[in-house]
Amino acid sequence: MKKTKVIVLAENALTTPGRLVRYINSLNQPVLVKETCFGAYIEGEEDLVDTLAQKIRNFERNRIFCKDRGYAIWDKRRCRAFRGGGPREGFHQLEAEQRVLDKVGLALDNIDKNGIMPIDQLRAKEEELIKRESKIPVEEFKKIIDKVLGSKNEA
Known part of the structure; x- marks a missing residue:
């Protein structure tokens, strides 16, 4: 079964969307990759996408975040190229989520360094x-x- 994941870079990530896509392509796996302004989409077989998502997150730990996407990358119902432009449904939510990821990353860094507080x-x-x-x-x-x-x- 196919699966699509959204890969989102935190604002304080050192990785750029272009570098992220080059890294994903360098893994030489049978997945479709699309660069976006916030990171990338990856699409392929479910188990492979889940495995790759974990590997991608470790590329820049605590600065790269992943979540499932309900639609395929080129789904005509969601893709701006087929809808005549404008933000896709859910874009503003994703934008709001991305704005807090740098803080989430810093909190995760703190947990990595000091462990979880009792x-x-x-x-x-x-x-x-x-x-x-x-x-x-x-x-x-x-x-x-x-x-x-x-x-x-x-x-």
Whole structure:
């Protein structure tokens, strides 16, 4: 059975889409590869695509991400070449996902370096952040506003 995967580069990846495609082609596997502005698509037999996706991710660990795509690369219902241009359905979602991948990669780097934080430590940090970021009472907020506006009026 055929499968298509989306290969997405994080913003802080050293690899470019062109370099990524050259690397995939250098693996000399029977897959179809298409360069995109965010990385590439690969399409081929399901097991091979899954195996290649893992190898591709390791090319630049924590900076290359993969997900399944529901349509073939040249599917006329989705391909801009057949639809007259414009962004394809789901492009803006993919664009939003790509914007956070650099942060996900840095978090994965941290896990690689320090291991996974035990859940009790994680919960303690979460509680600390919630306390620190908790809402202030309305009266205190009004005092802050008065102080700021008062100092501007005096200047």
